[in-house]
Amino acid sequence: MPLIVWNNSLSVGIPSMDTQHQKLINIINRLHDAMSTGKGKDIIAPVLTELHDYTVTHFTAEEKLMEQCKYEGLAMHKQQHSQFVNHIKKYQSDLEKGSLSVTLSVSNFLKDWLVNHIQGTDKKYESAMKSAGIK
Ligand code: FEO
Numbered sequence: 001m002p003l004i005v006w007n008n009s010l011s012v013g014i015p016s017m018d019t020q021h022q023k024l025i026n027i028i029n030r031l032h033d034a035m036s037t038g039k040g041k042d043i044i045a046p047v048l049t050e051l052h053d054y055t056v057t058h059f060t061a062e063e064k065l066m067e068q069c070k071y072e073g074l075a076m077h078k079q080q081h082s083q084f085v086n087h088i089k090k091y092q093s094d095l096e097k098g099s100l101s102v103t104l105s106v107s108n109f110l111k112d113w114l115v116n117h118i119q120g121t122d123k124k125y126e127s128a129m130k131s132a133g134i135k
Contacts, residue, residue, distance in 0.1 A: 035107055055085060059081040
């Protein structure tokens with residue numbers, strides 16, 4: 001059973017963003033699998049790097065669309081993005097130093113953050129994007 005199962009409650013109403021969120025969920029699920037089955041740093045580090053890189057790709061794309069439709073909540077939204085990227089960077093650095101306790105609290109944190117962010121923050125841009133013709 002994956003950690004996060006996509007369902008309609010996670011849809012932000014903008015298909016391109018839903019697709020990117022599904023990719024992020026897939027990476028977090030794989031990271032969770034690696035952690036929960038006791039895989040070592042050699043397996044976990046590349047997945048964490050993939051998560052970092054795709055998160056940055058997604059946030060950059062999403063911020064560009066919010067700019068395009070002159071979304072008023074952009075500044076606050078960007079702050080949340082930046083904090084999440086910093087969390088991932090900290091995990092990467094802790095893993096490198098051997099001080100990351102590879103427990104389910106890491107994947108649970110990522111899951112909770114992403115689900116709350118999509119449902120509580122991302123969903124708010126739907127009408128602004130739709131009004132601007134963004135899909
Ligand atoms: Fe889809 Fe604001 O992250």
